Amino acid sequence: MAIRGIIFDFDGLILDTETPDLTVLSEQYQDHGVTLQVERWALGLGTHGAFHPYEELRALLGRPVDEPALQQARRARYLQIVEHQSLQPGVTAVLALAEARGLGRAIASSSDRAWVAGWAQRHGIHDRFQAIRTRDDVARVKPAPDLFLAAATALGLPPAECLVLEDSPNGMRAALAAGMACVAVPIPALAQAELPPHTLRLASLAQLPADALLAEVERRLASR
Numbered sequence: 132m133a134i135r136g137i138i139f140d141f142d143g144l145i146l147d148t149e150t151p152d153l154t155v156l157s158e159q160y161q162d163h164g165v166t167l168q169v170e171r172w173a174l175g176l177g178t179h180g181a182f183h184p185y186e187e188l189r190a191l192l193g194r195p196v197d198e199p200a201l202q203q204a205r206r207a208r209y210l211q212i213v214e215h216q217s218l219q220p221g222v223t224a225v226l227a228l229a230e231a232r233g234l235g236r237a238i239a240s241s242s243d244r245a246w247v248a249g250w251a252q253r254h255g256i257h258d259r260f261q262a263i264r265t266r267d268d269v270a271r272v273k274p275a276p277d278l279f280l281a282a283a284t285a286l287g288l289p290p291a292e293c294l295v296l297e298d299s300p301n302g303m304r305a306a307l308a309a310g311m312a313c314v315a316v317p318i319p320a321l322a323q324a325e326l327p328p329h330t331l332r333l334a335s336l337a338q339l340p341a342d343a344l345l346a347e348v349e350r351r352l353a354s355r
Contacts, residue, residue, distance in 0.1 A: 134312070134349060135292040136235030137225065138282045139260075140177065141247045143298035143318050145222050145238070146254065149176060150318055151212035155205050156184050165191045169320050176321075177273045177299025179241045179266055218254055219316075221336025225296070226259055228341035235286035235293070237262040239279050241272035241301075262286055274301040276309035283309070294348055296336065303327040312348055 143149040153172055160167040165188070175182030185198045229236050237260055240247045244265040251257035262285035269277040283293045295306035295313040304327045306313035315329040316336055326332065330351055333339065339347065 133292065134234065134294045134345060134352075136237065136283065136286045136288045136294070137229050138237045138239050138279055138286075138293050138295045138311070139222070139226075140295070140297045140299065140302050141238050141240035141250075142242055143176065143219075144296055144302075144316060145219060145256075146213070146216055146250055147219055147318060148213050148216070148250075149298070150320060151209050151216070153320055154212065155208045158208075159184075159201055159205060160188060160191075163188060163192060163196070170324075173300065173321060173324070177241055177297070177301035177305075179272045181301075213250075218256070219336065221338070221341070223256070224341040225336055225344065226256065228345065230259065235262075235288055236260045237264065237282040237286055239264045239282040239295075241266050241278065243267055273299070274304035274308065276305050279305055279309040279311055283311075294330075294345070297329075300324075300327050303329050312352055314344065314348060 139145055156172065157167045171187060172182060185196055185201060188196055226236065238247060242265060244267045247263060247265050248257060262282055264278050264281040264285060266272045269281055271277045279295060280290060283290050290310040293311045295311045296316060297303050297306055297313055298316050298318050303313055303315055307328055312330040315326050315332045317324060317326065322334065330348055
């Protein structure tokens, strides 16, 4: 099966906005004398509303916390870090290959449109995508398949001809449910984690040249 479209996740895949969140929350937990469990935090990756860090903190402490103050401090520190993040390695190479071959290009993210479009514009890649689908466009976010299916529809392609690039387990589940091939590229915090079913796992999109990555995916699909 030839791949005719590539659908990129955003947070963690195009721009690592996830590791800074883990860093800031871990610092806040440590300030309260407890440890944030990565596997608990990861429940919220790639989706929306699945992990509530301050409910978790209250439960660990057995007492109330000043959530508004913590939220405000977290947001300020988080944005300060994200503003200095570069695009993830290999992203522009895969994007360039897709452009050169005339493949469809879309972003599908459980974040809102303002967040995704804003950062994509800031990094100069917004107009290189033919479609962007976010939680503003669907009834259900990942791990439901809605976002990926909406992106495929926007590209005018059947799901089986789309390749998803994902870092989060919830996103990988969504790709599977959508009937799409998936390259799993977990962030460093999940480097050793067991992941949902996927077509190919890489430590980085730069691990393979973009053409070799696509060829390997198509080879694996053909051998099924």
